[in-house]
Amino acid sequence: MTDLYQSQRAMRNMRRAAMQRGVIAVLDVGTSKIACLILRFDGPDRLREADGVGPMAGQSGFRVIGAATTRSRGVRFGEISVMNETERAIRTAVQAAQKMANVRVDHVIVCFSGGEPRSYGLAGEWALQDSVVTDQDIARVLSACDVPDIGDGREVLHAQPVNFALDHRSGLGDPRGQIGNRLACDMHLLSVEASVIRNLLYCIKRCDLELAGIASSAYVAGVSSLVEDEQELGAACIDMGGGSTGLSIFIKKHMIYADAVRMGGDHLTSDISKGLQVPVAVAERIKTRHGGVHATGMDDREMIETGGNSGDWEKDRRSVSRTELIGIMRPRVEEILEEVRGRLDAAGFDCLPSQQIVLTGGASQIPGLDGLAARILGQRVRLGRPLRVQGLPQATTGPAFAAAVGLSLFAAHPQDEWWDFDIPSERMPTRSLKRAIRWFRDNW
Amino acid sequence: MQPLKPGTALRRDPAPSRAAYRMHRLWLTPLFRSMLRIGLPVFTVTFSAGLYLSDDTRRAGLARIWEGAWTAVEERPEFLVNLMAIDGASPALAEAIRSKLALKFPLSSFDIDMEATAARIEELDAVADADLRVRSGNVLQVTVTERLPVVIWRTQAELSLLDIEGRRVARVFSRMDRPDLPLIAGEGANAAVPEALALLAAAGPIQPRLRGMVRMGERRWDIVLDRDQRILLPEADPVPALERVMALDKAEALLARDVITVDLRNKDRPVLRLAPDAMTNLRASQGVEPGASSL
Numbered sequence: 026m027t028d029l030y031q032s033q034r035a036m037r038n039m040r041r042a043a044m045q046r047g048v049i050a051v052l053d054v055g056t057s058k059i060a061c062l063i064l065r066f067d068g069p070d071r072l073r074e075a076d077g078v079g080p081m082a083g084q085s086g087f088r089v090i091g092a093a094t095t096r097s098r099g100v101r102f103g104e105i106s107v108m109n110e111t112e113r114a115i116r117t118a119v120q121a122a123q124k125m126a127n128v129r130v131d132h133v134i135v136c137f138s139g140g141e142p143r144s145y146g147l148a149g150e151w152a153l154q155d156s157v158v159t160d161q162d163i164a165r166v167l168s169a170c171d172v173p174d175i176g177d178g179r180e181v182l183h184a185q186p187v188n189f190a191l192d193h194r195s196g197l198g199d200p201r202g203q204i205g206n207r208l209a210c211d212m213h214l215l216s217v218e219a220s221v222i223r224n225l226l227y228c229i230k231r232c233d234l235e236l237a238g239i240a241s242s243a244y245v246a247g248v249s250s251l252v253e254d255e256q257e258l259g260a261a262c263i264d265m266g267g268g269s270t271g272l273s274i275f276i277k278k279h280m281i282y283a284d285a286v287r288m289g290g291d292h293l294t295s296d297i298s299k300g301l302q303v304p305v306a307v308a309e310r311i312k313t314r315h316g317g318v319h320a321t322g323m324d325d326r327e328m329i330e331t332g333g334n335s336g337d338w339e340k341d342r343r344s345v346s347r348t349e350l351i352g353i354m355r356p357r358v359e360e361i362l363e364e365v366r367g368r369l370d371a372a373g374f375d376c377l378p379s380q381q382i383v384l385t386g387g388a389s390q391i392p393g394l395d396g397l398a399a400r401i402l403g404q405r406v407r408l409g410r411p412l413r414v415q416g417l418p419q420a421t422t423g424p425a426f427a428a429a430v431g432l433s434l435f436a437a438h439p440q441d442e443w444w445d446f447d448i449p450s451e452r453m454p455t456r457s458l459k460r461a462i463r464w465f466r467d468n469w
Numbered sequence: 470m471q472p473l474k475p476g477t478a479l480r481r482d483p484a485p486s487r488a489a490y491r492m493h494r495l496w497l498t499p500l501f502r503s504m505l506r507i508g509l510p511v512f513t514v515t516f517s518a519g520l521y522l523s524d525d526t527r528r529a530g531l532a533r534i535w536e537g538a539w540t541a542v543e544e545r546p547e548f549l550v551n552l553m554a555i556d557g558a559s560p561a562l563a564e565a566i567r568s569k570l571a572l573k574f575p576l577s578s579f580d581i582d583m584e585a586t587a588a589r590i591e592e593l594d595a596v597a598d599a600d601l602r603v604r605s606g607n608v609l610q611v612t613v614t615e616r617l618p619v620v621i622w623r624t625q626a627e628l629s630l631l632d633i634e635g636r637r638v639a640r641v642f643s644r645m646d647r648p649d650l651p652l653i654a655g656e657g658a659n660a661a662v663p664e665a666l667a668l669l670a671a672a673g674p675i676q677p678r679l680r681g682m683v684r685m686g687e688r689r690w691d692i693v694l695d696r697d698q699r700i701l702l703p704e705a706d707p708v709p710a711l712e713r714v715m716a717l718d719k720a721e722a723l724l725a726r727d728v729i730t731v732d733l734r735n736k737d738r739p740v741l742r743l744a745p746d747a748m749t750n751l752r753a754s755q756g757v758e759p760g761a762s763s764l
Contacts, residue, residue: 095483113484120485120493129497233491 033444039237040436043132048090049237049436050119050130053429054111054137054225056100056268056291057387060421060429061118063091063126064436086437089416091126093118102268102287103139103242105224112231119232134238136245136432137225138269140217142182144282144372145173147212158191158200158208164446166210175216182222182241183215184443187279196277212443215241215283240435242428243271243283249431250385250409250424251275259377262409263365263402264427265388267291270361274374279440282372286364290388293357300353301345303331311350318358319393320351358391362401369402383409387425543577550576551607558613562595566611569593578603594637620662621647623654623681633666635659655684664707665690671711675724689734698724701732710736727751 043049044066053060064087095117099110123129149170153162167186175181189197191205200208222239229236247262259276266289274282293316298308315329324347333341374380382402384394389408399406410423411430421429485493495501522528542548551574555563569589572581583601590599590611598614618630618638630638630647637659641647653665665682668690672679675694683691690707692700702710710733717723723731727747732740 113482116487116490117484120490123493123497127497129494129499233494 030444033442036236036238037439037445039132039235040134040439043237046132048126048128048130048132050122050133050234051429051432051436052115052118052133052135052229053242053426053432054100054103054105054115054135055097055242055266055428056103056138056289057097057266058094058425059097059100059114059118060094060426061092061115061122062089062417062421062429062433063122063128063130064088064433065090065126065128066437087415087433089414089418089433090128091122091124092418092421093121093125094421095121097267100268101139103137103266103285104218104221105228108224108228108231112228115228115232119234131235132237133229133234134240134432134436135225135229135236136240136242136428136435137221138242138264138266138271138285138428139287140182140221141287142215142217142241142243142271142283142285143175143179144284145175145214145216146281147171147173147184147214148209149212150207150209152207153205156204156206158203158205160201160446162208163189163201163210166208167212167443167446170210170212172214175214178219179216180219180222181214181443182217182239183213183244183280183283183440185213185279185440186443187211187213187281188277213279213281215244215280217241238436238439240432241271241273241283242266242432243273243285244280245431245435246271246385246411246427247273247275247280247383247431248434249411250383250427251381253278255379255381255383258379258381260379260381260383261369261374262383262385263389263398265289265361265384265386266428267387270365270386270388272365272368274369274372274377276377282374284368284372286361286368288357288361288364289386292361293354293388293391296353296357297350301331301343301350303333307331312354315347315350316354317347317351317392318355318397320348320355324348324351354391355397358394358397359401362398366401380405382406385409385411385424385427387423389424543579546607548578549607550574550578550581550603550609553609553611554604555611555613558596558615562593562613562615565593565595566590566613572609575607581609595639597632618647618650620665621650621652622659623652624656631659631662633662635662651679652681653684654681655687657687658682658684660687661690667708668692668702668711671708671715674715674719678724694724698728699730701730701734703734703736706736 040049047066049064049066051062051064066087095114097111098114099105099107100114105111119130119133147170149166149168151162151166151169163186166189188195188211189200190209190211191197191200191203192207194205197203225239226236243262243264246264247256250264251260251262256275256278259274261272261274264271264273268287268289268291270286270289272284272286273280290312294305294308294312297303297312298305301308301311303311311329311331315327317324327347328344329347329350331343331345333343335341369375380403382398382405384398384406385408395406395408408424409427411427412434413422414430414433417430522531553567553570553572553574555566558566569592570586581601581603587599587601590596590601590613595616596613597616600612602610604610616632616636616638619633620631621641621644622629622631622637623644628641628644630641630650631653632638644652651665651669653662658665661684668682669679672692678694678698680693680695683693685691685701689704690702692702692711694700700711700714714723714731714733718725723741727744727750728741729744730740730742732742
């Protein structure tokens with residue numbers, strides 16, 4: 026764990042260096058596509074009011090100067106399965122974005138959706154030495170949190186302090202400088218498979234890039250597609266991607282829960298491919314052009330040519346009605362949403378004051394999905410699109426790019442994490458002199 | 470598992486190869502880019518030029534080629550000057566200019582240093598100003614403004630003609646060569662020629678008797694008349710003093726009398742000096758016999 030702590034700290038320093046240089050790349054490694062955005066940071070005063078982008082959410086501090094998307098290869102369920110293929114796909118995306126930006130990027134922030142994320146709520150308490158809360162006290166209370174057994178071969182991806190309590194007052198955002206006796210904190214810890222992170226790190230390294238941060242795509246999709254009051258009052262963001270569907274629950278502007286269902290749009294495609302006996306490419310085209318989840322009488326008459334290249338006239342002339350297509354798609358969508366429902370129930374989502382659900386991600390563009398989701402997940406469902414960001418090309422403003430846009434917001438304003446605070450001095454292994462001084466001060 | 474070797478059945482890979490990717494990134498590096506776009510051409514040109522010029526015979530050959538090209542241009546008939554025309558100079562002066570310059574025609578106009586040539590012509594005393602230009606028709610046109618002699622200056626060595634500025638124009642061998650010009654003498658007389666001319670103008674009535682003017686001690690003028698009469702003029706305001714003498718002469722015929730010197734050097738106390746036997750002559754003419762002095 027100390028190892029990861031050090032590497033996360035190193036990533037933070039890298040991010041700071043990249044901000045100083047002013048250019049950083051953002052890479053969303055998804056199952057169906059890999060998106061790369063190149064951001065230029067040049068201070069908040071460069072914002073032009075004419076663009077219609079207000080200074081909200083801190084996204085005005087940067088500008089997207091390069092964007093590229095490529096079909097993802099070698100990624101399954103948001104995890105790298107074929108390293109060479111993924112490396113090539115990342116190279117394609119990065120090179121195209123660099124070409125558009127006409128600038129070389131060395132630092133990249135990555136998000137991915139796989140690795141079976143699991144959420145843990147941690148609590149810690151610390152008796153203050155001298156009634157005023159200092160940075161050191163926060164570091165101590167964070168390290169006093171009892172770490173659960175996250176399992177063998179798993180790593181901590183996010184560890185964010187969510188809430189601080191001082192004596193009887195809870196809900197403090199920043200307790201520093203306040204006066205009290207006992208400091209307590211709640212921390213949200215997200216763990217993923219270590220091998221997934223390691224593969225991703227290795228892949229990025231092989232592309233000659235330096236990793237400046239790593240995030241869960243469920244989290245960053247929530248950052249970009251939930252509006253401010255939803256983040257404040259409590260909402261769940263469901264990021265329906267190609268290979269997995271991530272969900273994250275936000276309240277008081279902090280993520281308190283994240284999870285992923287290992288099903289997504291690619292499973293719809295493979296269902297169609299199997300059900301209609303067509304190639305995957307054709308199934309994908311049929312899904313995007315004619316897909317839906319609510320069949321009406323009109324759909325019986327809408328015939329879709331499936332085609333084929335077999336040379337057999339009977340096979341090549343086949344056509345299906347849209348109702349049939351919907352009949353294939355709907356059970357899978359329902360299955361995904363039921364699974365999400367189960368995860369939300371397990372997380373205790375129905376206890377939140379506001380139960381807004383926002384659907385985003387590429388698969389959320391299925392027509393009629395919001396109606397179906399409202400039946401399964403609850404009444405307050407809306408389709409979300411990512412925040413508008415300066416300089417983002419029109420082609421990359423759709424819900425499929427929620428994670429990429431969220432990651433650029435994350436790059437501009439990262440949430441404080443456990444490794445952003447210094448190691449408390451009594452745990453520092455090397456600073457023995459400091460410990461000696463401390464011992465003297467405590468005992469004399 | 471994917472095939473380990475990309476077979477022919479695979480479609481074209483859109484991904485850049487590792488080398489292409491690295492080259493692209495290298496190309497986007499600003500320092501590398503400026504090195505390649507500016508540094509490399511500059512280095513190549515400098516290095517190759519240096520390499521070529523490091524050989525002595527090549528340098529000499531280049532110099533020869535340059536000389537040859539330059540000579541070919543110089544010797545074109547359009548740039549040749551065949552004769553010199555001199556305007557505004559007397560024939561003797563023109564001959565003097567020709568012999569002084571001693572140009573050997575035909576000559577390329579590039580070889581004539583106009584300013585130096587004009588300066589050489591202006592070295593001649595008789596030339597006030599020379600203007601050179603190459604006229605169409607391959608003629609070197611020299612327009613000369615001659616100095617106009619206004620006085621003759623007698624020094625111990627020679628007689629010279631001076632213009633109004635006191636500059637020497639020419640030498641004369643005899644006063645009779647230029648009887649129309651007034652004569653001045655004395656050291657430093659050439660520095661006060663305009664004053665001399667003003668005095669001359671003021672001395673109108675006695676022009677026929679005027680022998681010349683002498684500069685005394687480089688500061689004032691003496692006017693010498695015939696019968697060895699002298700008018701000694703002051704240093705300051707000599708012209709009014711002379712006019713005063715002229716008025717006296719007109720009223721009293723002063724200068725027709727037996728006076729050797731009219732001394733006006735001190736304007737408050739003009740002095741007349743009589744001839745040595747002037748009084749004797751006067752008394753004799755009045756019939757007074759001078760008795761032999763018993764003293």
